[in-house]
Amino acid sequence: MPQAGSPAPTRPYGALAPYFARVYPADGVAPWFHRALALAGAWGVRGGALLDVGAGTCRFSRFWARHGFRTVCLDRSLPMLRAARLGPEAGRLHRVAGTLDCLRERPRFDVVTAIDDVVNYLGAEHGSLVRFLDSAARLLAPTGLLLFDFLTPEARTWYDLDATRSTGEVRVRSRGAFDAVSHLLEVTYEVVTRTGTSRERHRLRLFTPAEVEAGLRRAGFRTRILTRLLGHPPGPAEPAYDVLASLEASPSKAGRLRRVLAAGGAEA
Numbered sequence: 620m621p622q623a624g625s626p627a628p629t630r631p632y633g634a635l636a637p638y639f640a641r642v643y644p645a646d647g648v649a650p651w652f653h654r655a656l657a658l659a660g661a662w663g664v665r666g667g668a669l670l671d672v673g674a675g676t677c678r679f680s681r682f683w684a685r686h687g688f689r690t691v692c693l694d695r696s697l698p699m700l701r702a703a704r705l706g707p708e709a710g711r712l713h714r715v716a717g718t719l720d721c722l723r724e725r726p727r728f729d730v731v732t733a734i735d736d737v738v739n740y741l742g743a744e745h746g747s748l749v750r751f752l753d754s755a756a757r758l759l760a761p762t763g764l765l766l767f768d769f770l771t772p773e774a775r776t777w778y779d780l781d782a783t784r785s786t787g788e789v790r791v792r793s794r795g796a797f798d799a800v801s802h803l804l805e806v807t808y809e810v811v812t813r814t815g816t817s818r819e820r821h822r823l824r825l826f827t828p829a830e831v832e833a834g835l836r837r838a839g840f841r842t843r844i845l846t847r848l849l850g851h852p853p854g855p856a857e858p859a860y861d862v863l864a865s866l867e868a869s870p871s872k873a874g875r876l877r878r879v880l881a882a883g884g885a886e887a
């Protein structure tokens with residue numbers, strides 16, 4: 620049975636890295652990005668410095684760089700960062716192989732993002748969200764915006780069966796095993812190419828909305844909105860949420876965020 624804080628399975632993304640961008644292409648995330656950009660604007664952030672934690676192949680961060688944000692892409696997987704195929708935005712985007720502990724405290728970032736289950740990975744490493752949220756609070760400008768998503772225990776069924784995604788040259792299957800006590804999900808990926816089959820195991824800690832809300836409050840985030848950036852307004856037992864948070868408490872800015880969310884069919 621997996622235990623939080625015990626050693627992670629070996630080399631997540633080692634086999635997946637060369638194929639990740641083809642199996643999960645960047646075009647698919649454009650609608651999400653444009654909603655996120657509108658929300659950042661509603662919060663008053665229209666440019667500046669952005670940190671993308673767990674940036675992978677820069678699938679999301681390339682959009683921020685294209686829209687003028689000076690972007691730092693942090694990932695502990697060098698193969699993932701190397702596999703990023705970038706266009707002209709490459710000059711405004713800096714890739715750093717490492718973890719949050721590698722970053723200096725100054726200058727602070729106007730936006731910090733961690734997208735596509737990244738905090739679930741961080742939570743499995745550390746046993747909770749405390750390290751991630753404390754680091755985010757330390758690195759974010761006082762009026763900046765933190766934006767991340769997370770999977771809840773409802774998402775365990777997303778991995779209960781074999782899920783297959785394929786492009787012409789690679790087939791990726793994943794299978795998950797969820798431990799209801801520790802809330803750890805171990806996902807085994809099988810990457811099948813013409814030259815052979817590789818396997819790797821990933822470990823994610825799934826969080827309830829109440830755990831995330833309490834973690835944000837404890838780390839000093841005075842604005843906290845749990846929502847879905849795309850799709851229907853969130854209910855009480857969603858498999859995934861997006862989080863908008865700031866160290867600043869501003870009812871007028873929070874009101875603007877809620878209006879933008881409601882206009883797009885999501886609510887906080």
Ligand SMILES: C[S@@+](CC[C@H](N)C(=O)[O-])C[C@H]1O[C@@H](n2cnc3c(N)ncnc32)[C@H](O)[C@@H]1O
Pocket residue numbers: 631632643672673674675676677678679693694695696699717718719733734735736737740741744
């Ligand atoms: C599902 S991928 C998401 C990548 C990217 N955000 C995207 O949506 O395309 C999760 C990423 O988190 C990275 N990651 C996991 N734990 C990390 C850590 N402690 N520090 C930095 N990156 C981490 C992995 O290497 C991987 O690239």
